[in-house]
Amino acid sequence: MSRFLELLKTGPISGFRLRTKLLVLALTTLALPWAGCQYAREMETVLRESEQQSLLAVTSTIAGSLKGRQELLFRADSLPGAEPSNARDITPVVLSGEPLIDGRADEWDPDARNLVRVAGPHNDSLRLLAATHERWLYLALLVRDDRMVFDGSDIAPLDPAAMGDRVWLAFDDKRGGQQRLFFASTGTGPVRGRRIETLEFGREAAVEEPRIGGVWQRSRDGWVMEISVPLSMIGQHLGVLIDDRDRRGGPRSSYGTLDPSDLRATGRLIAASPDLNDHLRQFSQPGVELTVASNTGAVLTRLDAPALPGDYTRMRGFLPRMYRLFLDGGAIPRNVSQVERDKAAQALTERASHGKADTALFAGRYENSVIVAAAAPIFSADGKQVLGVIQLAQTADRWLTLRDRALTRLLNLTLFATLFAVGAAFWFAGRMTLRISRLGAAAETALSREGSVARVLPESTAPDELGDLSRSFSSLLGRLDEYTGYLRTLAGKLAHEIRTPLTIIRSSLENLESESNSDNARVYIARAREGSERLAAILTAMGAATRVEEAIAHSERQRFDLSALVRATVAAYGTAFPNRRFACQLPDDPVEMTGAPELIVQMLDKLVDNAVDFSADGATITVNLRADEAHAEISVANPGPLLPPEAATRLFESLWQYRAEADKRPHFGLGLYIVRLITEFHGGTARASNLPDDSGAIFSVRLTR
């Protein structure tokens, strides 16, 4: 705290004005939303982690319910058994609806995890996709082929000379036998699987298998065949083979998942049990997508997430966006491409297939959507082998939205509070500054250079510390005023006290004068009287200022023409001072003003007296009057000695005098002081300066009209 105060005094803001300081201090309330954000992020982390943990727990529970239950996981004929996984394994996905068998590849996802790729003349010559719906297996063969060759004749499918491209499908049947069927056609369209049967006399014939059908169509880079087979026909293994010919009856090149020599299927059909979905459905939760994959990562089945109750669309608008900018820190991956997203999901599944349950967080398909996923391995009964993987994915939008709403409200409130605090601080600081500067200005001008004191300062009625300060100032000024008042009246009081003994002396001398006849005595009496008269003159002068002040205080204001007054007065000076010439410049129009004309005359007397005193015989004294709307300015200029530099400021003070040579007359420098008093009575100022050409001095008074 003390360090903080120290910082306030010496820190970077120490040079600021009070208002700025308070403003900066008020800005510290911005820590409030910041703290709110921090808290929200902590909360969010905790929430997210608990969400992940609970999702993981659910995942583990489901995985536990499937532990060792291969028959629930896979269809009876697809039990993986002890065989190691094989690149030729076919893992169909479970479809929720019946696919349309039309020979078009559109609805198949060529990027699906269960895609089987087989190299032929080209890379990926055959891409095999599989799916199940209810009791049917659907296969899609996407073949890359430069030239699609059909059979020459529909009636002799086994004639080598007429043979074109054909597709072999082989699988175990339930009795342990091998079923081999081929598809051949003279053109695109529906096609039936045909079995080669040996008839009597060793003749071979192609017999149609009505349950197995397909559709053959051209595609952009080859052809597509879609095949549907009843699952009930198929045993454990299944495979396809393409016989590719460049011309009808030409040599074939074979590729596929079958052994080309004996057309034996070695790849397994690993399909989910028809009961798996029913079993999983009991774990289904709103907003949670449930996926079961084989231990190779091929998806067996996926339960789409039922819709979440309520509206969890994230808030839009500028402020929530800005807030999210602060909030969605590194914890949540953002703007991730589909590939990366899939990689993240795949990595999670892979970890689970190695026996490790885990959770992960990755960006969803839409902007700002986040997906929480958990994957757990499904172990075999002995717990040594991983049969499959179950993965739960949930969009985090729900709690992100909740967080956003709470935060937006919090941030809005704190922002409002901050604005209010800043505003209040600014207002308060402004008011305080205003009050302080008002007090400061008043304190600065309270004691005028001439010694008059303003005793009442602003804020003196305020109940706070500023009021105390103002009152302290006021009492200080009061005492100062009393003291200056004492000093000011000292001369008058002294004069009054001295007057009584002086009267005694003077009346005694007068009595003595009228009674004494000695010549010598008369001389001394005359000298004594002269002395006492000078003393009396001094006393009169000493009391003069007080008398003038009183006279001014009792003066009455009236409207009069200053121009006429100056003209008449200056004309009178011509006779009063025959040794000086007077020049007078007046405005053409009358100068009406409010004031005391007797005092103005008295003021002019003093100014002219002064000018006469400081000029030589025959000099011209210039009296000018200028006026504008609000003011009138009278100046009296005389040729003569220049004013010393310090005179300009002190000339109008009481009892200050500047005289080039000693003067017999008692002179107390009251004349210009009286000028100042009269000027101030008329709301004006008096000043003295040298003439621009340094030929003399000029005294001017500026009066308010």
Added chain:
Amino acid sequence: MKKTIAIVEDERAIRDNYAAAFAREGYAVRGYPNRREAMAAFAARLPDLAVIDISLEDEPEGGFELCRELRGLSAELPIIFLTARDSELDAVSGLRLGADDFLTKDLSLAHLIARVNALFRRVDALRRPAEEKQVVRRGALTLDSERMSVEWNGQVVLLSLTEFWIVYALTKHPGHVKNRQQLMDAANVVLDDNTITSHIKRIRRKFQVVDEKFDAVHTVYGMGYRWVE
């Protein structure tokens, strides 16, 4: 019979000096240091004229009180205030109480005696029937230089001695400007400018008491005052 002057002054030296000066002029003089003694003596026998100091021993304004009591005893008795104070307030208060003149102690003894003589002359003149040749008439103004009395539209204007002499000097040559020095000479006083100004103001006010529209005393800026008919 010698005229009796009472001096009420707490400063013994001044009292005695004044007494000596008045005695030399042939007046009988009695001095009192305070109000109590003065009133006791006045109750027994009134003087012909009283010179009173305002500040008396422990009473700063005992002179005013004494003036009031003395006026209660006699309406005609001339009273002169004499004081070291020369502020406006004292003068106004003293004159309102009915004093005939108000002088500061700066005044020389010769001037003081001249005033006392003048006041006695006024009292004497008032006792005689008015002589026409001493009376000056200027429009609404009737001025009796013997009795030192002034009437405006037939109504008496009560002027102090100083004020009378100022009015007298102004009306002697109506329309002529009298400067301050001339007015001071006429009134036998040494006053500063402000005091002359306030005397003029008071004269105007006293005339305005009997006639609101009185405007005969004009200020001539830079020169002085003149009487306008």
